[in-house]
Each structure stands twice: as structure tokens, then as C-alpha cells.
Amino acid sequence: MIRFHGYFRSSSAYRCRIAFGLKGVAYDFTSVHLRKDGGQQKTPAYRALNPQALVPTLESGDLRLTQSLAIIEWLDETHPGPRLLPEDADLRAQVRAFAQVIACDIHPLQNLRVLDYLKAEFGADQAVLDAWCQRWITEGLAACEALLAARAPSTFCFGDSPGLADICLVPQVFSAARFGADLSAMPRIRAIAEACEAVPAFAQAHPKRQPDWEA
Numbered sequence: 001m002i003r004f005h006g007y008f009r010s011s012s013a014y015r016c017r018i019a020f021g022l023k024g025v026a027y028d029f030t031s032v033h034l035r036k037d038g039g040q041q042k043t044p045a046y047r048a049l050n051p052q053a054l055v056p057t058l059e060s061g062d063l064r065l066t067q068s069l070a071i072i073e074w075l076d077e078t079h080p081g082p083r084l085l086p087e088d089a090d091l092r093a094q095v096r097a098f099a100q101v102i103a104c105d106i107h108p109l110q111n112l113r114v115l116d117y118l119k120a121e122f123g124a125d126q127a128v129l130d131a132w133c134q135r136w137i138t139e140g141l142a143a144c145e146a147l148l149a150a151r152a153p154s155t156f157c158f159g160d161s162p163g164l165a166d167i168c169l170v171p172q173v174f175s176a177a178r179f180g181a182d183l184s185a186m187p188r189i190r191a192i193a194e195a196c197e198a199v200p201a202f203a204q205a206h207p208k209r210q211p212d213w214e215a
Contacts, residue, residue, distance in 0.1 A: 001026070001027070001028055001060075002025065002026070002027040002028070002058060002059070002060045003027065003028045003029075003030060003058070003059040003060075004016065004020070004027040004028070004029055004030070004056060004057075004058055004059075005030045005031075005032050005046070005049065005050070005055060005056055005057040005058075005059075006029065006030075006031070006032065006055045006056040007031065007032055007033060007034050007055050007212065008031075008207040008208075008210035008211075008212045008213045008214070009034075009207050010034070010055045010056065011107050011110075011171040011172060011174070011175055012054070012055060012056055012067075012068040012103075012107070012171075013055050013056040013068070014170075014171035014174070014205060014206075014207065015068045015069075015072060015103075015167050015168055015171055016056050016058070016068050016071050016072060016075075017204075017205035017210075018166075018167045018170065018171075018201055018202055018205040019071070019072045019075050019076075019084060019167055020075070020201075020205075021200065021201025021202070021204055021205055022081065022082055022084065022162065022167075022199075022201045023075050023076070023079050023080075023081040023082070023084070024079075024081050025075060025079050025081075027058075029211065031211065031212035032046060032055050032057075033212065034055070034112055039053075041053045041054060041055060049064060050064075050066050052066060054066070056068060056071065058071050058074075068103065069099060069100075069103055069164075072084060072164060072167060073085065073164075076164075082161060082163075083163070084163045084164050084167065085163060085164050086158065086159075086163070091158065094158070095157075095158050095163060095164050095165050096164070097147075098144060098147055098157060098158075098165045098168070099164050099165055099167075099168040101140060101143055101144055101147070102140065102144065102168040102169065102172045103168055105140055106136060106137055106140035106141070106172060107172065107175075109132075109133070109136040110133045110136065110137065110175060110179065115129050115132075115133075118132065130179050130180055133175075133179035133181065134179055134180055134181045134182070137172070137175065137176050137179060137181040138176075138181045138182060138183075140172075141172065141173075141176065141181070141183065141186060141189060142185070142186065144169065144186075144189060145185075145186040145187075145188055145189050148188040148189065148192070149188055153188075155192070155195050156192055156195060156196070157169060157192055162196060162199060162201075162202070166192065166196050166202075169189065169192060169193065169196075170193055170196045170197075170202055173189065173190075173193040174206075174207065
């Protein structure tokens, strides 16, 4: 059995939940609350699992995995079900590049530890933090929109079935709404996010449907 350590609002954990759902993989969930007790991810016990003190972490037998993209690719390579990455090498590289725009360039700048640092070291209030996130989310997703616009229209990012690109996009769209980023000039992204909402794996992975959800 897989044990998955995550947090309802974490975009990285959200990605993995979608992947679990698409692959039909069951797991035991352990909540790591990023705010309670000074941040449960900072405890010695959790740092022993994940030295970065971040979520998510996956345990399967003797295997421990951190980083959402590594977890998702491991799921895809070790479990049957719909492919999350295409077979074609060129298309697979394009999907990874799109996913990394979000996971490597947009998401880290809205990460809790970055926002806490801006608040503690520079006195940023919530309005400043929101403006910071809007700036980087909007710029990054505009690049994603351009990448999608260069392709023939499809229901999902790279075809008619969801995969890694959509798994990364939907949590980022959730974060865009949370921080008030304007996506009105991004019709492809908005249409794909709406299509994903109709897929049970995406709907069930939504933060509001998690056992550790807090309004």
C-alpha cells in the first residue's frame, strides 16, 4: 500500500492526487499541515522522510519519493491505466516542458516558504503578497497559453485525454483564482480547466474535497 503525505492546499500534492485518480491507484493519506504547530513539515520526524521539509512525500515499501513530477512519472511507469505521458518521444518532451513551466518556474514563486520570507524579511502584507503572486502566475500562464495556442485545438492540453500537462495546469489555475490573477486573456487555459473539472479524478482531487480541508 502507498502512503501519501500531503496538504489540501499544496499545488504539488494536488497534482499527485489527480494522478492517483487517473491511474486508479489507492493510497493511505497522512496530512502534513503546513501552518499548524509552526508547520508540521518542519518536525524532525517529517524531515527524516523529506529533507526539504516540503510536501508531498510518497512511501511504497522501502521506496520514498519526493517531488510531484517524480512521483507522477513513477506512478505512470509502475501502474497500469491511462498513460499520463505520451509514447512519442518528441511529444513527451513537449509535455514535460509545459509541465515544468508550471512546476519549476511559476509554482516556486508562490510557495508558502517564499511568501513567508517576503512577509518576515520585507514586511509584505497580504495585498503585496497577492500582487507578487498575480505577477508571476499571470506571466507564466500567459506563456502556457501561447504554447497551447501553437497547437491544434483539443479538449485537453495535448490531445483528447488528460495527462501530465493537465495535471499541472489545473492546480495552478486554482492558485490563480486564490490569488486573484486575471486569466481572461487565456481562453485555451480556461476551456481546458473547465473540461478537466468534468473528469472525476480532477473533481475528487480538488482541495475542498480533501479530509484536511479548511475554509
